[in-house]
Amino acid sequence: MRRTFASIACIGLMTVLGAGCATSGTSQPKQASTNAPATITYWSTGGDDDTRIFQKAADLYHQSHPNVTIKVQTLTWDDSYAKLLAAATSRTGPDIVSGGLTWMIQFGRRGGMVDLRKFGIESLKPQAHPQMWKSAASPDGSVYGIPIDMSTELFYYRTDLLAKANVTPPKTWDELTTAITKLKAAGVKKPFSIDWGNLDWIGYFNFLYQAGGSFYTPDCKPALHTPQAKRALEFWISLYEKHGAPTANITGENALDTGTAMTYSGNWIGNTIPSAKPKLKGKWAVTTLPAGPASSAAFIGGRSIGVTAFSKYAAQSADFIKFLYTDQAIDAMIGVAKGRAVPYIPPRPDSVTKADFPPGQAAAVTQSLKTGMPAPGCPGWDEAAPDVAKQLQSAILGKSDSATALTKAAKIMETNAA
Amino acid sequence: MATVSMGRMRRTRSWLRRNAVSYVMLLPFAGLFAGFLIWPLANSLYLSFTDFDGVSPPKLTGLENFRRLFAEDDRFRHALSNTGTYVAATVVLGTLLSLGLALAFRGSSWSHRVMRTIFFLPSVTSTIAIMLIWKWIFDPNDFGLANTVIRWFGHSTAIEWLATPGLSVPILVLMAVWGGMGYGMVIFVAGLNSIPEEYYEAARIDGASTWQQFRRITLPLLRPVTTYVVVTSLIAAFQIFEAVYIVFRTNANTIGGVLDSGLMIVPYLYDIGFTHFQLGYASAIAWVLFVIIFVISLVNLRIGRAFKEL
Structure with missing residues (x-):
């Protein structure tokens, strides 16, 4: 009897291990007409407001494609990457996903996303922001995701505090440091802070590109060994060490509200300040980031959208993604965003001015998007980025010198690209 | 020989009479235990010897x-x-x-x-x-x-x-x-x-x-x-x-x-x-x-x- 039980247990264990070995089989998506009946699930990374914006487009699409129903669901930024990976591992879950601009490349190169070129998605390329499209597409030409919105980093300042110190909004790095010095001399205790990208690679990104450097060469080799990269890092470090920028993360609107004179922040705080910080009314303004020695490039953020490799409705999903670039969809989405006072900047530069901006911000956003650059779309970047940030932190916090930090960061990028 | 066999059958039947109900009642727990603990554990042990990236099929990499x-x-x-x-x-x-x-x-x-x-x-x-x-x-x-x-x-x-x-x-x-x-x-x-x-x-x-x-x-x-x-x-x-x-x-x-x-x-x-x-x-x-x-x-x-x- 005992022997029989032992045999059954062994067979059971072997079956279990065999099943384990069979993890992640691949299946090909079925091709179908864009009008064929489908119930599509769309996981949208962001907040509930974003979900409502995209659901509006989905409802419009349903009107012209009555057989296709699209349900948009929210994934928070914190959990999204892990949930998308879990979905890709189990090969169940959403048909459409949207997330960080370069995420689709990382999932796509492992077989988790559909190459949208087979559905003629490249017809949208001329309409999109060229650099955004380049970053969302893979260097090998595959298009696993395309941009669906944009955001950018801007320079917010307290007009009353700058006037008190007789300072005009700085246009260059030198003017920025001079302004900080003058503000301190005028008794402003908190002259400057960084919100978006504080102690993170996004913060460094602005200075790197403004100094004429970049994270990667055009063929995706790490490019942090350059004098420009070192100069950018040293200037960034000086803002913390010499000029007193706080290392803690203080949101831009809170910084301005609690007496910080100037802050680097995302364009979205322009929509938040009027309702969240009414005391700041008439006391703040916004412009583009101060330019560096080579350019005034600022970081452009945004999300990309793609179709999962396990979707049964790849054709319909790709068709919906194309629909998101139409005037009809963009107008509807901007309408929802305006109603909720949230920023939604469409992925088409020719439609940016339609978006809802607080007074004075439209010109700054348009200019910033014109000269800005998005995250690098090189393989392994999303995995490397957090570890690159740790190396940059070690230089800022005095644990290593800038050259060593950049060498280690480049090594991390190289390892993750493999 | 036949006597030995008969004896064993009788013992088995008697064991079943005494224990079968208990084991059947344990089955739901045993199923859940195997499915949600033993299987993931065995799978994770196997995966620790592979280069599994979550999406592509895993390849054995030894130690x-x-x-x-x-x-x-x-x-x-x-x-x-x-x-x-x-x-x-x-x-x-x-x-x-x-x-x-x-x-x-x-x-x-x-x-x-x-x-x-x-x-x-x-x-x-x-x-x-x-x-x-x-x-x-x-x-x-x-x-x-x-x-x-x-x-x-x-x-x-x-x-x-x-x-x-x-x-x-x-x-x-x-x-x-x-x-x-x-x-x-x-x-x-x-x-x-x-x-x-x-x-x-x-x-x-x-x-x-x-x-x-x-x-x-x-x-x-x-x-x-x-x-x-x-x-x-x-x-x-x-x-x-x-x-x-x-x-x-x-x-x-x-x-x-x-x-x-x-x-x-x-x-x-x-x-x-x-x-x-x-x-x-x-x-x-x-x-x-x-x-x-x-x-x-x-x-x-x-x-x-x-x-x-x-």
């Missing part, structure tokens, strides 16, 4: 993941060192404070019951909710409670609590000890109340001081309870995750706080598996963590037994 873990991975060593410091501080402080609370509030009076309930509350509250409150307490923005409190005492400069590497582990220890001492207290109270009062009476008659009673009666008789509290808090401390994931997270893909100062083994495992697409390597880390906890718990139990035999 490569374990070699890399011990020979090349500085972040793992850093996480291990942070975890060691955190575990030692949490277990020692947590056990001492739990015992202190139990001694202070062991009675059956109304006030003692209320105090025990208050200290036990964190154990029955959602961990996520508690961590979000801690995050708010240490927030550097104007609404951060810790900075508001130090301002009341005249400290005008805000402290960058979560952006100061030297404060990360102490903050994690504080959160863990505060959250766990109520649970330890309840266990110790049960242990204290099971010690017969006659021992103390006899000791008092013999002229023993309070400290001598505590040292010679309470502590030795609490040894099994202390071992239980130490082993369970040790296992829980090694598995710290939520505090690091929620309080020290700055953006979607960054875990461990500034300079990885709050990085522990389980958050590192999660980071490697779910943001670096290295689920095979993450499985290897999980098994190393299992071995560490197993060995330390075993040592702890042995020490407890050795003391008992003294």
Whole structure:
């Protein structure tokens, strides 16, 4: 009897291990007409407001494609990457996903996303922001995701505090440091802070590109060994060490509200300040980031959208993604965003001015998007980025010198690209 | 031969009559146990020897993941060192404070019951909710409670609590000890109340001081309870995750706080598996963590037994 039980247990264990070995089989998506009946699930990374914006487009699409129903669901930024990976591992879950601009490349190169070129998605390329499209597409030409919105980093300042110190909004790095010095001399205790990208690679990104450097060469080799990269890092470090920028993360609107004179922040705080910080009314303004020695490039953020490799409705999903670039969809989405006072900047530069901006911000956003650059779309970047940030932190916090930090960061990028 | 066979059949039938119902009733549990514990464990052991990235089919790589873990991975060593410091501080402080609370509030009076309930509350509250409150307490923005409190005492400069590497582990220890001492207290109270009062009476008659009673009666008789509290808090401390994931997270893909100062083994495992697409390597880390906890718990139990035999 005992022997029989032992045999059954062994067979059971072997079956279990065999099943384990069979993890992640691949299946090909079925091709179908864009009008064929489908119930599509769309996981949208962001907040509930974003979900409502995209659901509006989905409802419009349903009107012209009555057989296709699209349900948009929210994934928070914190959990999204892990949930998308879990979905890709189990090969169940959403048909459409949207997330960080370069995420689709990382999932796509492992077989988790559909190459949208087979559905003629490249017809949208001329309409999109060229650099955004380049970053969302893979260097090998595959298009696993395309941009669906944009955001950018801007320079917010307290007009009353700058006037008190007789300072005009700085246009260059030198003017920025001079302004900080003058503000301190005028008794402003908190002259400057960084919100978006504080102690993170996004913060460094602005200075790197403004100094004429970049994270990667055009063929995706790490490019942090350059004098420009070192100069950018040293200037960034000086803002913390010499000029007193706080290392803690203080949101831009809170910084301005609690007496910080100037802050680097995302364009979205322009929509938040009027309702969240009414005391700041008439006391703040916004412009583009101060330019560096080579350019005034600022970081452009945004999300990309793609179709999962396990979707049964790849054709319909790709068709919906194309629909998101139409005037009809963009107008509807901007309408929802305006109603909720949230920023939604469409992925088409020719439609940016339609978006809802607080007074004075439209010109700054348009200019910033014109000269800005998005995250690098090189393989392994999303995995490397957090570890690159740790190396940059070690230089800022005095644990290593800038050259060593950049060498280690480049090594991390190289390892993750493999 | 036929007689032997008949005998065996009879025994089998009799065994079935006595036990079949019990085994059938165990089946739902056994199924769930196999499906949700044995299978994932076996799968993760298998994956620890592969390069599984979560999407493409896994390829066997032998002991490569374990070699890399011990020979090349500085972040793992850093996480291990942070975890060691955190575990030692949490277990020692947590056990001492739990015992202190139990001694202070062991009675059956109304006030003692209320105090025990208050200290036990964190154990029955959602961990996520508690961590979000801690995050708010240490927030550097104007609404951060810790900075508001130090301002009341005249400290005008805000402290960058979560952006100061030297404060990360102490903050994690504080959160863990505060959250766990109520649970330890309840266990110790049960242990204290099971010690017969006659021992103390006899000791008092013999002229023993309070400290001598505590040292010679309470502590030795609490040894099994202390071992239980130490082993369970040790296992829980090694598995710290939520505090690091929620309080020290700055953006979607960054875990461990500034300079990885709050990085522990389980958050590192999660980071490697779910943001670096290295689920095979993450499985290897999980098994190393299992071995560490197993060995330390075993040592702890042995020490407890050795003391008992003294």
